[in-house]
Amino acid sequence: MPKGYFVYRSGTYNVFIFLRSFYQDPKNLTPAVKLMEQTKIYPLNSQATAKPMQFPNASGVPANMLPVSDGTAFDQLKLLVDSEGTNLAESDSLGMLAAIGIIKGQPFSPDAHTREILDRAAKTGYKMSRVIGFQETVTGRDFHVYPDRQWLNPIADGTPANPGGPLDLNWTRKNGGYLDLNLRIWFFTDYYSISPGMISQIPGKGAKYMIAFTDSEGAPLVGGGNYHVNLPPNIPAANFWSVTLYEAENASGLANGQPFPSLGSRDKPVQNADGSTDLYLGSKAPQGKQANWLATVPGRGYFAILRLYGPTEPAIDKSWKPGDIEKVK
Secondary structure, eight states, X not given: XXXXXXXXXXXXXXXOOOXXXXXXXXXXXXXXXXXXXXXXXXXXXXXXXXXXXXXXXXXXXXXXXXXXXXXXXXXXXXXXXXXXXXXXXXXXXXXXXXXXXXXXXXXXXXXXXXXXXXXXXXXXXXXXXXXXXXXXXXXXXXXBSSTTSOOBOTTTTOBTTBTTTTBOTTOBBTTTOOBOHHHHHHHHHHOSOOOGGGGOOSTTSSEXXXXXXXXXXXXBOBTTSOEEEEEOSSXXXXXXXXXXXXXXXXXXXXXXXXXXXXXXXXXXXXXXXXXXXXXXXXXXXXXXXXXXXXXXXXXOXXXXXXXXXXXXXXXXXXXXXXXXXXXXX
């Protein structure tokens, strides 16, 4: 291995690379874009002949990045099985796929009746995942970050000495050695990926996430309602913080008519005299509160994620607590 490289050995042939470059000023994205454009991906033995990277500008371009939720999901599984080795999954899972005709190197040609069954199964399975994804307790574990708040995190019981709590990053229970299947479903129907940085307990490193499906009284968040959330002074984020809204139906970013369905420290919302920050969620901005307003869509449910990038000690020891999302009556 040449000097200057860090080695990551993937368990699969297919690799998903997730890169983020953060802006300092939402009105000037150029530095963040230029940083991303320094990225180079190439076979290690072909650096000199590597094709130039392409960076298409997707700003303002509609795109459906949601996972497939109909019967074509099984065709995607067939492509995956064909492109991977025997390490893709353990024998039981490969056996279940084989039972419906998905076998490496063999045709997958279900008849029309079977296609209909697979389509219903995929749609039902996706809806089941969305139901699981809104639960506050999964496999006997309470996800509440604070006992007196509605904010949730599936690794709420992580500590600096044990960031993953009772789990590893493969969702295997350390005590018992079994796959916590419902927890994995909960996570990946609400989040896109997992990384060590997302469960970091090192002050100033990684990120800390909290998710709110309900208001302070436990009622689901609805687009036709008006809500308010208070973030106390000295929000514990060394880099920045943000609150982002997502569709309840499918966990995509909420299409609310604003450039981004998020608001954070780099947007410079107005602070109160005591240093706290009030955010307002609703279909219309309260008078004089446009700088602190996130738009919602009547008739559409949603949820919110509070992110602390570079969480400092008060976030890790939970001495800083955000207010619940409160319905304005």
